[in-house]
Amino acid sequence: MGNPLSLCVVALDPLLEAGAVAALSGDPDIALVRPEERADVAVVIFDRVDRQELDLVAATGAGPHRPAIIVIASDMSPAEAAEAINAGARGLLRRHEVNADRLARTVRTVAGGDCTVPPxxxxxxxxxxxxxxxxxxxxxxxxxxxxxxxxxxxxxxxxxxxxxxxxxxxxxxxxxxxxxxxxxxxxxxxxxxxxxxxxxxxxxxxx
CATH class of the missing domain: 1.10.10.10 (Winged helix-like DNA-binding domain superfamily/Winged helix DNA-binding domain)
Incomplete structure (x- = not known):
């Protein structure tokens, strides 16, 4: 087994951030780091896909380490999904679809250079x-x-x-x-x- 993937969680709501951290903390292939540290992948979580949230996605992906971005939103339309990808997201998930296994798979997918979007x-x-x-x-x-x-x-x-x-x-x-x-x-x-x-x-x- 190689080195674990480094991952940070970014959220406007501290409760959403804590939930994602808890879901990923038991995976031996993922090393959680703080948002200001180097990360291979960043998980960005919010309720609505709006301008402030899209700016957060873009800013996270444009940081010095340029992590691959996964967006988790409560809901998103096809047009909002396209906007999130345009802002830099490689993976999209709705919150009701997320569990620890699916989130971990998505992390590995985007870290490998691929893109994943709900069908x-x-x-x-x-x-x-x-x-x-x-x-x-x-x-x-x-x-x-x-x-x-x-x-x-x-x-x-x-x-x-x-x-x-x-x-x-x-x-x-x-x-x-x-x-x-x-x-x-x-x-x-x-x-x-x-x-x-x-x-x-x-x-x-x-x-």
Missing amino acids: ELIDGLLDQSGEADAYHGSRGRGPDWGLDERERAVLRMVADGRETDEIARELCYSPRTVTTVVRDITQRFRLRNRAHAVAYALRTGLL
Whole structure:
């Protein structure tokens, strides 16, 4: 087993902070640190996705150590999820969905450079995207704009934190095909990695 991941918890409400710390304190793979210390991952917790909260996400991710950010909110709409990712979040969770195991898995996912978003939020964004596609189509956007169905299916599962082999099994593709699809997306839109691809797709309505 390697060194534990360092993690800090940031919350506007001290009670929310204490609950997250308690949930993670028993995991031997996670070392809790203070917000001002170096952290691989920062968990940012709040009730509403509002401007003050989004500024907190951005400020936490822009700190000297640039931790990967997980946002936990009481609730969030697809549009608010896109705003949180645009502010720098790599992982999104609703408070009623969180338990110690799921939070620990999300920490490991974002620390590894991936992005995870609740599937129903992605479904909402897909609905919004369908309306956007119709709008852009009426304005003469070409057929190569956006993502095809295979690309959307793969990227949705990447957003849900799935590994390449797992995506390949579920979609009946080879792992090489999944890797190629993700690489094609990142190259087409000049993105850095899988997490950036998911963030970009959510932010721009491609997903």
